[in-house]
Structure formats: structure tokens, C-alpha cells
Amino acid sequence: MIDDDLVFKALADRTRRQLLDRLFDRDGRTLTELESEFAMTRFGVMRHLRVLEEANLIVTRRLGRKKLHFLNPIPIRLIHDRWIDKYRARRAKALAELKRELEEEAR
Amino acid sequence: MIDDDLVFKALADRTRRQLLDRLFDRDGRTLTELESEFAMTRFGVMRHLRVLEEANLIVTRRLGRKKLHFLNPIPIRLIHDRWIDKYRARRAKALAELKRELEEEAR
DNA sequence: ATGATATGTGACTAAATCATCACCTGTCAA
DNA sequence: TTGACAGGTGATGATTTAGTCACATATCAT
Known part of the structure; x- marks a missing residue:
């Protein structure tokens, strides 16, 4: 079951978004591994x-005394x-790509 | 310019998400029109x-003494x-659709 | 067995956020 | 021109949330 409020509240914190970034980069990390990358x-990290x-x-799997963390893309x-229907999806995708290109060019 | 933090903090509030829902349903509403649908x-609505x-x-356009509100799909x-790459996009889409179907069936 | 490792819990403080209020400015219609 | 309408501001109190701490449990390697 997916609860709107939990999802958006979870995403509202910068540290938690960075944790998702780490897991997006590579799945299956442990708490200790993740913790070492944060100040x-x-x-604090465990709470997040x-x-x-x-x-x-994220979903987790226990492996002995370790707990592995995986990103769940569904929410x-x-x-x-x-908020994006089929028509808008095309337009939003094109604009997002344009935005990225412009930002790359600006470097 | 799109600021992560502003976007996610904005989405963290239920009322604001409902406002986006209204605008997703139909663009170009005024403050007064939107306000009438909330308790x-x-x-409060203006602040949100x-x-x-x-x-x-959202982006806005002034028209006389009215201010029209439009949904911006880019953020x-x-x-x-x-957090969704091309490979994951396909899988996440399929799973999200499956989830919706199961929920419809459950009614 | 035992010391080291990996993860877990409840309570506390400081900071951020929501909803409301009284009051204000600009625009329209007759 | 005048009354009604649409939108706007700064300060305040109540609630929520982030980060830390002392302390606790479970698993591994030797």
C-alpha cells in the first residue's frame, strides 16, 4: 500500500533524497556503508x-547481521x-531534455 | 531555475497536492475559484x-484583477x-499499471 | 566463548512549518 | 465616482520534524 503523505514527506528532506541518489547509483548498500558518506x-542516517x-x-533485505537497501521506483x-497525462508526458520530457542541454551548454 | 528543495517542500503538503490535482483537472483557475473548494x-490557500x-x-498569468493559475509539468x-532510468522506467510503468488494475479489481 | 561488528529504540532539544488574523492595494461595473 | 470584488502582506501561536544521545540486541570471526 502506498501512502501519499508518507512518500512526499519522505522526499521533503535533502538528506533522504541524497540517500536515494546513492541507491540509484548502486543498490544493495548497508547502513554503515551509507552512513560513511554523510556528515x-x-x-540520523538510520532514522532517515x-x-x-x-x-x-526503499525496500530492504536482511543478510546475516547486515541489512541491504534497494530503491523502489514505483512511488x-x-x-x-x-500530474502528467500522455499528452503532457511528451511535452514535459522534451522540455526537461532541453533544459538539461541548455544547462550543459552554459558550462 | 528549478530548486530541488523548493519543489519537494512544496509537494510535502497535502493541501498543495490537492491544489495541483485541481489544476491538473483543469488549468487557468483563479484564487477565489480554488479557495471555494477547500475548507x-x-x-491559507493563497499562501499555498x-x-x-x-x-x-505552477505558473500564473494576470488578467485584469484576476490571476490565472496553470500547472507546470517540468519539475x-x-x-x-x-530516480528512474530507461530500464527502470519500463518496469516501473508496468508495475504501476498492475497496481492500479489490482486496486480496481478489488472494488 | 568473546570481542568486534551491524543494526535498533525511546527521550530530548532546536528549528521549521501550517493556519489564522487584521489590515491593505488594485480593478471592475453601473 | 463609488461600492463591490479579486488579490496581497507581516506577525503570531500551535504543531511537526531533524538530529543527537545513552543504551540495547543480534550476528560474525577466531
Whole structure:
């Protein structure tokens, strides 16, 4: 079950978005591995991971004393579908790509 | 310019998401029109609209003493692109559709 | 077995956020 | 021109949230 409020509240924090970035880059990381990349205590990172898990943005699997974290793309897709219909999708995609190109050019 | 933090903070509030829903349903509404659909004071709704506008999730156009509000799909598209690559997009889309079908069936 | 490793919990403080209020400015229609 | 309408501002109180801490449990390697 996907709860709107949990998903969006989870995404509202910068640290949690960065955690998703890390997992997008490579899945299956442990808490300790993730924690080492942040200037925050382990407890802070753990709390954030828990919020992400409760929002179903990540799923976990235990492996011995380790806990592996994986990105779940479904809630993100649902956000997209909520406010972008088929017509808009094409236009939004084209504009987003244009935006990226312009920003690359500006460097 | 699109600021991550503004976008996600804007989306974190349920009222603001409902405002986007209204505009997704039909663009070009005025403040007064939107306000009448919420159990909140006009000031509250106005404040939320302002947050959405600052996050670039809506764009506005003045027409006399009226201010028309339009949905901007680009930030939503960028959220999608941030955590869903081409491979995942197909899978996430299929799963999201499956999820919707199952929920319809459950009725 | 035992020390090191990996993850987990409840309580506390500081900071951010929501909703409301009284009051203000600009535009329209007759 | 005048009254009604549409939108706008800054300050305030109540609620929520982020980050930290001391302390706890479970698993591994030797």
C-alpha cells in the first residue's frame, strides 16, 4: 500500500533524497556503508532510512547481521503519473531534455 | 531555475497536492475559484499557491484583477528522471499499471 | 566463548512549518 | 465616482520534524 503523505514527506528532506541518489547509483548498500558518506551520525542516517522504508521508497533485505537497501521506483512513477497525462508526458520530457542541454551548454 | 528543495517542500503538503490535482483537472483557475473548494481560509490557500509558484510547480498569468493559475509539468518530470532510468522506467510503468488494475479489481 | 561488528529504540532539544488574523492595494461595473 | 470584488502582506501561536544521545540486541570471526 502506498501512502501519499508518507512518500512526499519522505522526499521533503535533502538528506533522504541524497540517500536515494546513492541507491540509484548502486543498490544493495548497508547502513554503515551509507552512513560513511554523510556528515551525520549513524542514528540520523538510520532514522532517515526508516522513513524512506515506511514510505516504500526503499525496500530492504536482511543478510546475516547486515541489512541491504534497494530503491523502489514505483512511488516515483506514481507521482509522475498523477500530474502528467500522455499528452503532457511528451511535452514535459522534451522540455526537461532541453533544459538539461541548455544547462550543459552554459558550462 | 528549478530548486530541488523548493519543489519537494512544496509537494510535502497535502493541501498543495490537492491544489495541483485541481489544476491538473483543469488549468487557468483563479484564487477565489480554488479557495471555494477547500475548507480553509482564503489566506491559507493563497499562501499555498505562492509556495507552489515559488517552486515553479505552477505558473500564473494576470488578467485584469484576476490571476490565472496553470500547472507546470517540468519539475514533476525531473523528479521522475532523477530516480528512474530507461530500464527502470519500463518496469516501473508496468508495475504501476498492475497496481492500479489490482486496486480496481478489488472494488 | 568473546570481542568486534551491524543494526535498533525511546527521550530530548532546536528549528521549521501550517493556519489564522487584521489590515491593505488594485480593478471592475453601473 | 463609488461600492463591490479579486488579490496581497507581516506577525503570531500551535504543531511537526531533524538530529543527537545513552543504551540495547543480534550476528560474525577466531
